[in-house]
Amino acid sequence: MEKRATIKDVAEAAGVGVATVSRVLSGGSASPATRERVLAVAAQLDYRPSALGRNLRQRRTGGMGLLVPDLTDTFYGQLAEGVLACARSAGEPVVLGSTGGDPEQEADLIGMLLEQSVDRLIAVPSGDAETWAPAIRAGMTVIFADRLPVLSSHEDVGAAAIADLMALDGLSPAPQTRPLDVPAVLADDRAGIRTAVRYLRGLGHRRIAFLGGPGQDRRVAAFREAVGSPVDEELVVFGTGSRDSAYAAASGLFQTRPDLSAVVAGGNVLGEAAVLAARELDLRVPRDVSLVMYDDVPWAELCAPPLTVIAQPGRDMGYRAAELVLRAGSRRPRSVILPTELIIRGSCGPRR
Amino acid sequence: MEKRATIKDVAEAAGVGVATVSRVLSGGSASPATRERVLAVAAQLDYRPSALGRNLRQRRTGGMGLLVPDLTDTFYGQLAEGVLACARSAGEPVVLGSTGGDPEQEADLIGMLLEQSVDRLIAVPSGDAETWAPAIRAGMTVIFADRLPVLSSHEDVGAAAIADLMALDGLSPAPQTRPLDVPAVLADDRAGIRTAVRYLRGLGHRRIAFLGGPGQDRRVAAFREAVGSPVDEELVVFGTGSRDSAYAAASGLFQTRPDLSAVVAGGNVLGEAAVLAARELDLRVPRDVSLVMYDDVPWAELCAPPLTVIAQPGRDMGYRAAELVLRAGSRRPRSVILPTELIIRGSCGPRR
DNA sequence: CTGAAAGCGCTAACAA
DNA sequence: TTGTTAGCGCTTTCAG
Numbered sequence: 001m002e003k004r005a006t007i008k009d010v011a012e013a014a015g016v017g018v019a020t021v022s023r024v025l026s027g028g029s030a031s032p033a034t035r036e037r038v039l040a041v042a043a044q045l046d047y048r049p050s051a052l053g054r055n056l057r058q059r060r061t062g063g064m065g066l067l068v069p070d071l072t073d074t075f076y077g078q079l080a081e082g083v084l085a086c087a088r089s090a091g092e093p094v095v096l097g098s099t100g101g102d103p104e105q106e107a108d109l110i111g112m113l114l115e116q117s118v119d120r121l122i123a124v125p126s127g128d129a130e131t132w133a134p135a136i137r138a139g140m141t142v143i144f145a146d147r148l149p150v151l152s153s154h155e156d157v158g159a160a161a162i163a164d165l166m167a168l169d170g171l172s173p174a175p176q177t178r179p180l181d182v183p184a185v186l187a188d189d190r191a192g193i194r195t196a197v198r199y200l201r202g203l204g205h206r207r208i209a210f211l212g213g214p215g216q217d218r219r220v221a222a223f224r225e226a227v228g229s230p231v232d233e234e235l236v237v238f239g240t241g242s243r244d245s246a247y248a249a250a251s252g253l254f255q256t257r258p259d260l261s262a263v264v265a266g267g268n269v270l271g272e273a274a275v276l277a278a279r280e281l282d283l284r285v286p287r288d289v290s291l292v293m294y295d296d297v298p299w300a301e302l303c304a305p306p307l308t309v310i311a312q313p314g315r316d317m318g319y320r321a322a323e324l325v326l327r328a329g330s331r332r333p334r335s336v337i338l339p340t341e342l343i344i345r346g347s348c349g350p351r352r
Numbered sequence: 353m354e355k356r357a358t359i360k361d362v363a364e365a366a367g368v369g370v371a372t373v374s375r376v377l378s379g380g381s382a383s384p385a386t387r388e389r390v391l392a393v394a395a396q397l398d399y400r401p402s403a404l405g406r407n408l409r410q411r412r413t414g415g416m417g418l419l420v421p422d423l424t425d426t427f428y429g430q431l432a433e434g435v436l437a438c439a440r441s442a443g444e445p446v447v448l449g450s451t452g453g454d455p456e457q458e459a460d461l462i463g464m465l466l467e468q469s470v471d472r473l474i475a476v477p478s479g480d481a482e483t484w485a486p487a488i489r490a491g492m493t494v495i496f497a498d499r500l501p502v503l504s505s506h507e508d509v510g511a512a513a514i515a516d517l518m519a520l521d522g523l524s525p526a527p528q529t530r531p532l533d534v535p536a537v538l539a540d541d542r543a544g545i546r547t548a549v550r551y552l553r554g555l556g557h558r559r560i561a562f563l564g565g566p567g568q569d570r571r572v573a574a575f576r577e578a579v580g581s582p583v584d585e586e587l588v589v590f591g592t593g594s595r596d597s598a599y600a601a602a603s604g605l606f607q608t609r610p611d612l613s614a615v616v617a618g619g620n621v622l623g624e625a626a627v628l629a630a631r632e633l634d635l636r637v638p639r640d641v642s643l644v645m646y647d648d649v650p651w652a653e654l655c656a657p658p659l660t661v662i663a664q665p666g667r668d669m670g671y672r673a674a675e676l677v678l679r680a681g682s683r684r685p686r687s688v689i690l691p692t693e694l695i696i697r698g699s700c701g702p703r704r
Numbered sequence: 705c706t707g708a709a710a711g712c713g714c715t716a717a718c719a720a
Numbered sequence: 721t722t723g724t725t726a727g728c729g730c731t732t733t734c735a736g
Binding site: 004056061072073078080105112114138243275297298299304 | 423
Binding site: 011017018031059 | 721722723724727730
């Protein structure tokens with residue numbers, strides 16, 4: 001455990017000033033001779049510039065923060081892998097936090113990141129605009145991924161992004177005021193859900209249910225739009241995010257509405273719950289009930305029958321978000337919507 | 353985007369010196385009157401001590417690093433959740449890196465952490481002792497989780513831990529020299545594998561195969577021990593870590609040895625591959641082949657039939673590792689072995 | 705009990 | 721092109 005060489009050591013050993021060393025190492029101007037000497041000495045001393053000094057001087061920590069609800073959810077694992085891949089190739093550190101889908105924990109983690117002076121953040125938000133206000137106020141560059149914060153009545157954080165997205169989604173944006181700059185990287189939920197619903201319709205299904213989770217407002221909206229009004233409200237149910245509550249929601253749905261013939265699960269945890277609940281109630285997939293799940297995960301193929309899914313590019317979403325947050329210069333990056341794909345396997349059949 | 357208050361601001365506003373503010377905020381001695389005043393002012397100014405200044409002063413970044421091979425593997429997701437849970441409750445940041453199981457990337461990430469002066473690290477190692485030497489030399493407190501680095505010929509990093517574990521495993525440790533302090537948090541692979549093999553034996557299976565992945569030396573060793581010699585070497589095959597190579601290994605195994613009647617998969621990715629390969633070759637589970645998988649993951653229950661697994665407490669392992677690394681004072685923490693559990697579901701049947 | 709002062713390692717003005 | 725210098729915000733002696 002020897003102490004690391006500092007810039008001063010290098011400067012002395014090379015017979016130059018510290019500023020010169022700093023310049024050489026960060027690609028500034030220097031005469032070829034000096035540059036070479038400094039580089040040689042630095043290598044010889046195994047000098048690694050300390051991020052500590054640089055960070056303090058620049059009043060900011062490099063790298064980025066990443067906040068997800070739950071790493072046990074394979075989709076967020078994919079997203080994180082994408083972010084990490086981009087960060088690694090840029091040599092930047094990533095500070096990770098898992099919020100458990102809880103706005104309070106999210107707020108705590110935002111506070112922690114602020115304390116660390118991490119000023120770039122990628123987040124799958126759980127809290128509302130109020131939760132995010134401190135980060136925005138502090139001047140953090142934040143990029144939302146997978147979803148947007150729920151709207152709170154008295155704030156309008158994310159309004160710009162929402163307006164953008166509604167436009168992209170083809171919906172007319174509600175008039176918004178004082179738009180705040182919070183771009184996002186999302187999947188094209190609307191197209192994904194629409195395609196799935198049409199597919200089920202084509203198979204003859206009329207009573208189609210939606211099994212949703214927290215933060216899936218866009219998917220729910222897309223579902224409502226796709227099935228057209230009037231929507232049978234009993235067929236739209238929600239879990240709170242945990243596997244247990246997802247199971248409860250699925251089981252309750254199947255029991256209260258035995259007449260439904262198809263269900264769209266808004267995420268892989270919900271899909272898992274649907275499969276489990278159906279089995280428990282002796283409902284055969286796809287004979288008794290057809291199932292489409294949002295998210296393609298490796299086990300979808302292992303299921304019996306293999307699950308028909310709406311695939312979204314989790315890894316790409318993470319990678320893109322990281323690119324955006326790293327490149328974010330002065331101006332706000334634009335939001336991005338990535339395409340989804342309906343992958344037909346064996347969990348949907350004709351209505352009996 | 354207002355600038356944050358500094359300790360100096362607080363000091364001035366409270367009419368005291370910065371040292372006093374520092375003391376009060378870090379629980380040092382101060383007269384009740386002063387303390388109260390400082391606290392009030394700090395709250396009023398919404399002062400948050402900057403980690404930047406503290407880090408530089410203390411020449412170390414708080415929190416810890418976490419290195420895993422792949423967040424898309426649910427087991428590592430569980431492990432990471434455990435680490436994050438512990439870190440969050442301690443208010444400490446976690447810098448995450450994904451190595452892809454590649455020693456080079458691992459080495460790069462270690463370098464990055466060193467640059468950040470992160471001096472506590474939890475890792476699921478992919479490289480050998482040589483890869484880990486820089487971290488050890490720099491005085492990092494490292495805790496290995498899930499597995500130990502493979503031994504390289506000319507180094508003996510981790511020797512102490514290995515000796516510990518062999519002892520705990522009930523094996524006689526090979527004589528080692530100059531033990532280095534690298535504790536670990538592991539599952540009791542030996543007992544887990546042994547139980548699984550005995551279970552399969554009890555069902556009448558004699559040709560049992562092991563499908564392994566990188567870093568599963570302890571599991572392989574346990575398998576060899578459990579089946580007893582001579583071990584049919586063709587029945588012990590390996591993937592390289594990717595899903596594709598796991599599939600290739602499984603498929604190859606089934607095709608070259610159609611006489612095998614049971615397989616133990618060393619991890620959930622390998623188990624997934626085995627299920628897929630078996631299906632592709634029209635092998636029925638458990639009619640044609642019985643399957644036990646290491647790792648309990650949510651989808652194990654969804655499989656048809658539900659998979660019998662050796663469950664290891666991934667989340668707990670992460671939590672314990674984080675506790676150890678945070679508590680590590682001067683002396684080296686002791687290694688920990690957590691119990692596994694054989695969860696019998698439907699993927700094993702009597703030999704036909 | 706409290707304050708003044710000295711840096712931690714680095715970068716960016718500013719001079720030369 | 722270079723070197724000198726002034727901090728970034730904090731903790732920690734060391735006096736008082």
